[in-house]
Amino acid sequence: MVVMSATALMGACCASAQGAPTISEPLPDLNVPEQQWGDDRKYVILHKAGVSVTEAEADFGFCWRFLPHGVQRRSPSFVPWRRGEATRPVSYDGGAYGLVGAAIGAIIQGPLERSIRQSRLYACMLPRGYARYRTSEDVWGRLNDDENPQKSIRLQALIAAGPVPPTARMEP
Amino acid sequence: MKRLTRYAAIAACLWLASGVAQAKVDPGVRLITAGEPVVVAQDKALAILRIQSPSSMLSAFLMRIPSSDELSAYETAKHVAYNKAGKKAGAFESFVFDYQGVPNLYELPVKKAMVRGAMVALVVAELPPGDYILYGQGFSSFLHECMCFGTVGFTLRAGQATDLGTLLIDKGSEQSSIPELTAVSGLGRIGRMDYELFAVGLRLVRPGDIAVPGLDAAKIAPAQFHAIGPFVEANATLATRLAPVAGVLRYDGGRVIDIASGREALAN
DSSP states (O other): OOEEEHHHHHHHHOGGGTTOOOOOOEEEOOOOOGGGOOOTTTSEEEEOTTOOHHHHHHHHHHHHTTOOOOSOOBSSBOOOTTTOOOOOOOOOSOGGGHHHHHHHHHHHHHHHHHHHHHHHHHHHHGGGTOEEEEOOHHHHHHHOOTTOHHHHHHHHHHHHTSSOOSSOEEOO | OHHHHHHHHHHHHHHHHTTOOOOOOOOSOEEOOTTOOOOOOTTSEEEEEEEEOSOTTEEEEEEEOOOHHHHHHHHHHHHHHHHHHGGGGOOSTTOOOOOOSOOOEEEEEGGGOSEEOSSEEEEEEEEOOEEEEEEEEEETTEEEEEOTTOEEEEEEOTTOEEEEEEEEEEESSSOOSSGGGGGGOOOGGGGBSSSBOEEEEEEOOOTTSOOOTTSOGGGEEEOOOEEEOOOOOOSSSEEOOOOOBTTTEEEETTEEEETTTTEEOOOO
8 A cells, every 4th residue: 555654644734744753554545446545434534724733633632531331330320520431341241141242242342443433533623623534444444543542643643734635525 | 022132132232241240239239110109218318200212122221420538449449450450450551350339320220110101101210319310221231322422410419309201202313203302313323323313302390291200399399400521431231422402401512512501511
């Protein structure tokens, strides 16, 4: 796959990219053929005309805090307001449903987790003026590395502040 | 609403699979039932909330801001549980435990309404007095979505009935016919992925709203709302924001604005 370096993208972009941190991670080629586009609800990149990389990085950084999710809280219970409570991990191991439950859990885990994650991201980013553009599952995966959120935030900020993506824009 | 039933089943299965035991604690809320005399106890607050929703399964979730003593008790209990867990506990910050203390998250379900109208249910709840936040929306005791990106706060006073108006709930994926939900509905397919994202709004009390049977209207005070800035709640499925509320809450992009003060309600 052809890649464009982050530095090159910043150079190709505009004044809005000035002041951005220099990173060495290559950006994926955003010119993804239509037949490779993934589910339009989940596999997208975000772009905002006129935003600077610094602003975009601040927006992504803020919204990233809201992406982790755990087992749903129940009522009655205690919310330690402003103290930051640990996320109660969701288990897809099937619990009392044994191997069948575990098999079903393994199948639904990825899609469920991605839709929840993207829903939370959209709720935070779309009101800030970002628009969704289609991409492939592969590109999306390279831009959403849960093991390295700082890298993901930087790369997505560079894309958001860069040229308008060449793929189809989705509304909203 | 088959889809909602499925969500509830999935949520229950995942929750059971997590091995979490539901704490047997005093719920802290008492819902007034149809035909029951309405008396405002001097040490309790009475909250009046109408809910207009597409399903009788839905609920409003209110969170009482805990006192410093309550937070200290929680922290102490967490340390005790952490020490008891030993090496398997992992990092303290990520340690989860079942707190059995006084709750501060309360569910007001349509199903337990005092009055059920054609479109709107009237829920009357006896609660501890305090400062509250319209925290989220859910069903069957599960918090489905938090109002994490902006909501409202209010005070419930002891010995007083407070009218919170009407909570408006509709499907987020479709353009709602409820005017207050215009800005937070019509999301199309992204509002209906594996889980339905509900559009939620609040209409302040107005003449002609369903009244509480047997309670003198003169003794009911309308809630005084203010804006609440973003807050992180990982233990819910989805996150959204309350629709703008006339005279109370508006948004400037992602910023939450308290209309009365003209100031931004900062992140919590």
